[in-house]
Amino acid sequence: MLSKNEIKYIQSLCHKKQRDETERFIAEGPKVAEELLQSTFEVVHVYATKAYIDKHEHFHFPVTEISEAELERISGLQTPNQVLVVAKQKQVQQSPVFKGQLSLVLDGIQDPGNMGTILRTADWFGINQIICTHDCVELYNPKVVQSTMGSITRVNVWYEDVAGVISNAAVPVYGALLNGQNVFEVGKIEEGILVIGNESKGIRDVIRQSITYPVTIPRIGGAESLNAAVASGIIMGAMRNAG
C-alpha cells in the first residue's frame, strides 16, 4: 500500500528538476528492473506487484508490494509492467579513455527514444563510452532509460564540452557526414571516436572541425535522411564488423 506522499514523490521523478535535486531516477518493467538490480547502480526502492515479487524471492533492496491500480498511478508507461524501480543516479568517476577502443560522441541528440536506442546499440557492439554535448537529452529521462533496455547499466555516459574532449583525445575522429567515405568501405575500426549529430541539424561546426574521417551511408533510394538511431546503428555495425 502506497501513501499519498510516496505516490507524489515517485510521480515527481518524471520531472527533470526533481530528478536533479534528488539524484534519483525510475526504471520500469521486468527486463530493465532486472538489469538494474544486478548492476552497480544503487537501487533505492522496488515497487512491484505480487506476481513479480513471488517470482523473485531474494531481494537485497527495500520492496513494497503494490496493486495493479497503484502501479498504474505511479507508472509512466502506457502499459505498466509489474515493477517500478527507484535508483540513484551515478556519476562516472573516471575520465573516458580513448586509446585502444571505439567511443561514441553524441552532438545534440534530442529525442529520448533515439538516445536510449543508441546506448542499446552501442552496448550490442561493445562500445561502452559515450560522451554527450550538454544539450543532449538527459540520460535519466524515463524514456531514455526505458529504451536502453538495460544497457544503461553497461555503458558509461558523460556530459562534457565535447569539442575540448575530442581535440585532446589523440585518436582518429570519424563523423557521420554527407560526402564522406562509404562507411562500408572504411574497414574495421578498433580505435577512435565516432561522432553522431543532431536529428535535424547534424554535427555543429565547432565539433565538425575535429573530424578527420567523414563517413557516409550511401543512399540508393528517395528518403532524404535516416533516423539518427538507425544511422548510428548502421555505422557502428559497419565499423565493428567490416571484414
Place this chain on the structure above:
Amino acid sequence: MLSKNEIKYIQSLCHKKQRDETERFIAEGPKVAEELLQSTFEVVHVYATKAYIDKHEHFHFPVTEISEAELERISGLQTPNQVLVVAKQKQVQQSPVFKGQLSLVLDGIQDPGNMGTILRTADWFGINQIICTHDCVELYNPKVVQSTMGSITRVNVWYEDVAGVISNAAVPVYGALLNGQNVFEVGKIEEGILVIGNESKGIRDVIRQSITYPVTIPRIGGAESLNAAVASGIIMGAMRNAG
C-alpha cells in the same frame, strides 16, 4: 476558421475505426506534407497557418487557413508544426514483384515508430516493396505516417498472408535470426526477400520455415537484443552495400 464539426472530424481520424470507414488519414508538418502534396496520394484538404500558406502560393488542393490555436486542437503532435493534411488512403493495385529486386517482409511489427522508421530506411536503401502480416501496426496510424518522414509516398506496402506470399515468391528468403550467417559477410543482395520479426517474439514458425538464408548481426557487447528498426537498418545496409 474551423467549425466544430470539422475539428471533430479531423480529431476522429486518430482512431483506426474512423480511418478505416472514411479511408482517410492525416499527416503533419512541412516535410511530410510537402512529400504528400507532390505525390500520387490524393490530398483531400490542407489545414495550414498563415506562415505556411504564404510560403506556398500555388495549392492544387482545398486549403483552409487556421490559427496556431486551431492547429493545436486538431494536431496529434506534441509540437504542432504549421500544417496538417488530410489525404485519401491508397490501396496498391498491382501485386508485389519479387524477381530482380530486394523486398521486405515484416512479421508482426507492433510499434508505430519502428514501422515508420523501417519504411524510411527501406526507402533510403531503394527498397520499395514491403509486405506485412495482418497483425502489423496499420500503415495509416499517424505515428507511422510521421516517422516515415515522407517515405510513405515512395514505398508500396501490402498486408497479406505472408507465409503464402513467400512460398510462391521463388526468390531467396533471408531472415533476421540468431545463429545465422554474419550479415556483413553475406555479400551484396540484388534479389530476394528479407524477413524482419516482431519486436519481442521474432519471426513466427510458419514464416521461419520458408527462410533459406538466416542472417545475424554479430553481438560483441552485453545488450540482449537490438531495437527492431535499428536491426532492420543494419541488415538492409549490409545487404545493399557489401563489397
